Amino acid sequence: MASEGRALQTPRDTELLKSNYLQLHYLTLKMSRQIKHVVIAGATGNLGSHILTALVSHGSFNIMVLTRKTGATFPAGVSAKVVDFSSPAELGLALQGQDAVVDAILSPDPTVSIGLIDAAVAAGVYRYIAPEFTIHPKYDKTRSLPIFRGKAQIYDHLQKVANDQKITWTAISNGAFLDWCLRTGFLNIDLIKKKVLLMNDGTRVFPLTVLPAVGTAVANALAQAEKTKNMHCSIYGVQKCQNEIADLAKEALGPDGWEVKSQDMEKAFEEALSATTIGNYSWTVVGDLIRYSLATPGYNGVFEQNHNDLLGVQPMSDEQVKALIKEIYDELKSAPH
Numbered sequence: 001m002a003s004e005g006r007a008l009q010t011p012r013d014t015e016l017l018k019s020n021y022l023q024l025h026y027l028t029l030k031m032s033r034q035i036k037h038v039v040i041a042g043a044t045g046n047l048g049s050h051i052l053t054a055l056v057s058h059g060s061f062n063i064m065v066l067t068r069k070t071g072a073t074f075p076a077g078v079s080a081k082v083v084d085f086s087s088p089a090e091l092g093l094a095l096q097g098q099d100a101v102v103d104a105i106l107s108p109d110p111t112v113s114i115g116l117i118d119a120a121v122a123a124g125v126y127r128y129i130a131p132e133f134t135i136h137p138k139y140d141k142t143r144s145l146p147i148f149r150g151k152a153q154i155y156d157h158l159q160k161v162a163n164d165q166k167i168t169w170t171a172i173s174n175g176a177f178l179d180w181c182l183r184t185g186f187l188n189i190d191l192i193k194k195k196v197l198l199m200n201d202g203t204r205v206f207p208l209t210v211l212p213a214v215g216t217a218v219a220n221a222l223a224q225a226e227k228t229k230n231m232h233c234s235i236y237g238v239q240k241c242q243n244e245i246a247d248l249a250k251e252a253l254g255p256d257g258w259e260v261k262s263q264d265m266e267k268a269f270e271e272a273l274s275a276t277t278i279g280n281y282s283w284t285v286v287g288d289l290i291r292y293s294l295a296t297p298g299y300n301g302v303f304e305q306n307h308n309d310l311l312g313v314q315p316m317s318d319e320q321v322k323a324l325i326k327e328i329y330d331e332l333k334s335a336p337h
Helices: 011-031 048-058 088-094 111-123 146-163 178-184 211-223 242-253 265-276 283-295 318-334
Strands: 037-041 062-067 079-082 100-103 127-129 168-173 195-199 206-209 231-234 238-240 259-263
Touching: 037 048, 048 062, 048 211, 062 088, 088 111, 100 111, 100 211, 111 146, 127 211, 146 168, 146 265, 146 283, 168 211, 178 206, 178 211, 178 318, 195 242, 195 283, 206 211, 238 242, 242 318, 265 283
Parallel strands: 037 062, 037 100, 062 079, 100 127, 127 168, 168 231, 195 259
Antiparallel strands: 206 238
């Protein structure tokens, strides 16, 4: 009899059951979420282009590029959408139905990335790849430098919305970009002129990774969404000091004709820091601030633990580094001046 048991189910009971079921279903989807639809911002940059290549090569993703203007060409199968990055409405519409956003903008101004994070949250995006790709954020001294403050603000904002269960995130630290540094002379190793300007004595060891390997790491992080959920990953190709890289360059290109000098990084740092107070963020100023952080204890260090295996990044042998140096040298030598 009904009086001996529970009352018959009421409409309110039905609604509560439905609500509970939907919440459980949503949580189950979150737990087993597979990332398929990926948006990348900054795909035409030095790093972004390599991330895009890796995403395409992985073959598991439907990829859309957010771009500020028309005209750029992308690989077959990649769609592009022109957006106003200052418009939350436009960004929100562009991100509807997307599983992940890869932020490869790498600008010292945090405004665009913070707006992109908020738009991703509003659109229900599951994963956000932070625009880190540098020294590990645990180094507070480095994060306090003018050129890294914006990156710190972006990271903190992403942590806040993630802590509110609004989105998940992955960040990747890779140290310096080895191939880019060799190609541009950013580490003060000029392959063509055979000139080395040591950062102090050139013995401070730090991690370096080639750009294609960083792209591979991003693709594999997205493919293993649960293993990389709310996780800061560290990768490297080599962990060496400037002297060691210069020695490999001498082996690759021949020992004769090299000029080696030393730079007082403390003096360079003070001058660069002073320049930023008047709005000077020239190549030399930014470079000296970064090189100081690489050369100075307390501003960086080797990765004691790494996620190379998880993200499919292979450490480079000395022979591979020498081959890379020779390849870049030949490129630079044959380039029109």
